[in-house]
Amino acid sequence: MTIIHTNSVQRQLDPITFEVLRRSFEYTCERMSQVLQKASFSPIIYDMVDYSNAIFDPDINLIGQTANCPVHIAAMHFSARASLKQFPIEELSPDDVIILNDPYDGGTHTPDVTMTMPVFNEGTLLGFAVSRAHWTDVGGGFDTHIAGEGLRLPPSMLYKGGKPNTELINIIRNSSRTPQYIEGDINAQLGALRAARDEFIRLANKYGVDVLRQGMREILDYTQQVTREAINQIPDGVYEASEYVDSDGFIDDPVRLRVKLTVAGDRIGVDFTGSDPTAIGPINSPYANTASAVYYSLKFFLNPEAPANAGMYRQIDLNIPENTWLNPKWPAPTLGCTTVASSKITAAIWMALGQAIPDLIVAPTCSDANWYVASATDPKTGELHVFTDLPAGGWGGTPNHDGMHVTMDPLGNCQNLPAEIAELLFPIRYNAFEMRTDSAGAGRFRGGVGVHVEIEFLGRGEIIWMECSRTREGSPGVNGGLHSARQRQMRKSLNGSLETIGGMADDGIWHSAMLGGIQFQPGEAFVFESTGGGGWGDPLSRDPKLVSQDVRNNIVSKEQAVNLYGVVLKDDLTVDQQATNVKRAAVKS
Structure with a gap:
């Protein structure tokens, strides 16, 4: 051989x-x-x-x-x-x-x-x-x-x-x-x-x-x-940012990561020193996953058109301290590493890069795959089925465009499970799958919106596992853009009432969004609201006609049009330009 x-x-x-x-x-x-x-x-x-x-x-x-x-x-x-x-x-x-x-x-x-x-x-x-x-x-x-x-x-x-x-x-x-x-x-x-x-x-x-x-x-x-040339275009310097997962499911405190990007000539160093220790719950990211997240996060801005291969890795230096949640040791659980940890790494790297190339950066996405695994029992046969889905959220605004709606986080080009396929294979019913008004971060270029999903269990059901973040404050904006709405998980009872089981409840009490072993009776529904991406730029600089268009499309409510964008609309949803000028001037002052 x-x-x-x-x-x-x-x-x-x-x-x-x-x-x-x-x-x-x-x-x-x-x-x-x-x-x-x-x-x-x-x-x-x-x-x-x-x-x-x-x-x-x-x-x-x-x-x-x-x-x-x-x-x-x-x-x-x-x-x-x-x-x-x-x-x-x-x-x-x-x-x-x-x-x-x-x-x-x-x-x-x-x-x-x-x-x-x-x-x-x-x-x-x-x-x-x-x-x-x-x-x-x-x-x-x-x-x-x-x-x-x-x-x-x-x-x-x-x-x-x-x-x-x-x-x-x-x-x-x-x-x-x-x-x-x-x-x-x-x-x-x-x-x-x-x-x-x-x-x-x-x-x-x-x-x-x-x-x-x-x-x-x-x-x-x-x-x-190609990678060397791209890094050379980024100003030399040290750029730092932080991100967090809302909780690990066992301790309610956020689990934080810190990243420092050091650009020197044609090399870029990525250092996670200062990130939190290994988590108790299943969000830990083994070295291979963390390294992979770094590479794809940087590729967006270094060489998106170049052939995707290991030549890129040669110009990137990694420091991922051991016994942090980004480089844990056995027997730390890692179930959410690809879907939670990697997305937070991307968001932190993008925010750090935003200090170096603010006119090129994209605002963070919903930064989660919102992955869940559920079981559903057939009420006629008693057979147990297991299904899974990835209900997406929105991407952040860009320097030239609004963010994409209901799109998988950069960690994967995955798609959601089609409702028709799900209802054909499993004893469940989709009562809703619709874009979520006011879920996007406001900005000159707003984020894309998230989705409202309602899945009814025809027999007994269980959320075996679900990870979710962005439930404390939504997706951050950049360059003056605002946060998106929060994500939330709920149970819809037989009488139609909603109970928050993950995220911020209406009474202001926050519940951990890392779920496991959540039981549902026949006829009850699991409701999930994903968030949108962060906004890019000052919302008051957004074209009022675009705001009007968003209201017509139920992406933005009339209330947010006024309160966040300073745009006053007439009854026919056209822009009241005079009132808008007054409102925006008052907000700026």
């Missing part, structure tokens, strides 16, 4: 061959995702697109990925390296597949299952195909110990020479509340890996191993150079 090493070299490929290989690396991952989505059994994979696929060179450097869940991608680098530490390259053969989901061995949270396969061509190792998918259930739930979060697999041989490890597959099935999905999802990820294998071999046969090897080197060097 020949091992290819991809150290940095000078440019040798002609531009056309370079571009063909660059696009081929991307296409390989796109094909992986098409196979995975079409072949998977879990709704969270085929409908909600909670997965990622990538290819790596023989030194386990990322050379291509799909634009699925950004928080997965850099973390998969750690998963692949952990797998190959357990099973050295020299011992691997074609069609071997290694599986893991251990947060403390390259994983993130336990539902994210990563499969790694080496790709050979006539005895030569070309690289690795890696597929990560969020499975519906691997057991466990809301806990203070990682053991309570379900099955935790160290790097294990799932397929040896293409033959399945049936004993391991049976163990996985027995550890899930949804065993009917397991084998289908495993085979779907296996199909994705084999699709990558076929494309790797096709490229090697067409261009030769040496050219393929050179293409891998040069694509990494190219992204590194």
Whole structure:
């Protein structure tokens, strides 16, 4: 077996061959995702697109990925390296597949299952195909110990020479509340890996191993150079910001992170010194997850158009102190790491960058995936079903545009579970799924709005786990923009009354929004109100005609139009310009 090493070299490929290989690396991952989505059994994979696929060179450097869940991608680098530490390259053969989901061995949270396969061509190792998918259930739930979060697999041989490890597959099935999905999802990820294998071999046969090897080197060097140039455009300096999760579910105090960005020439340092210690509840972020969140958060502003690969990582220096909640040790629980912690890392980095490039920065999003897992019992058969969803909120305003409505946080390009699919598969009913008026942060460019969701349980129901933040004060604005509304979780009783079970109640009492084991009787409904993004710029500088348009579209109420934007509307919702001028002048004075 020949091992290819991809150290940095000078440019040798002609531009056309370079571009063909660059696009081929991307296409390989796109094909992986098409196979995975079409072949998977879990709704969270085929409908909600909670997965990622990538290819790596023989030194386990990322050379291509799909634009699925950004928080997965850099973390998969750690998963692949952990797998190959357990099973050295020299011992691997074609069609071997290694599986893991251990947060403390390259994983993130336990539902994210990563499969790694080496790709050979006539005895030569070309690289690795890696597929990560969020499975519906691997057991466990809301806990203070990682053991309570379900099955935790160290790097294990799932397929040896293409033959399945049936004993391991049976163990996985027995550890899930949804065993009917397991084998289908495993085979779907296996199909994705084999699709990558076929494309790797096709490229090697067409261009030769040496050219393929050179293409891998040069694509990494190219992204590194683009990243260096982008960092050079940011003024040198030290920029700091902080963020927090509302609580860890066991202690009501916020859990805070602090980030310091140091820009010096063509390098940027990211330092989390001063962040809070390891949390009791399941919001802790293992190193791989924190690093991944840093990389995708910076990519938005460093090199969004450059090929997505490990060349970017070369210009970023990380300091993530151990025994903080951003780099915990076993046995700290990590269930909310991808969905809570990563989004707060993004918000903090964006706010720090806002001090350096205020005219380019985007206001923070709802900064949460609002992920929940619920069970519902069929009232006719008594069968227990488990389902999950990610009800999105709004993105923040930008220097030129309003924020996007009801869009997944930057951590993932996931979609919500369609109501039609949910009602077809599970004993639940969607009574509402509508945009939430006045949920966006006001600004010259306002944030996007969140959503109001109401899900009725036809039989007995339970929120097994839900994480949520932004319940204390909403999403912050930038450059004079205002906060968005708060998020809130509620129970709707049989008589229609609403009880706040997470977030700020109408009586001013705040309840932890980290939920577990919340029971619902048949006919009761779970109600969730997500928030919008923060505002960008002074709301009093917003075009009054845009405010009028927002009121017509039920994005902003007439009351907020006056109180936050200083815009007075007539009965037909057109702008009363004279009254608006007076109102805005009074507010400014």
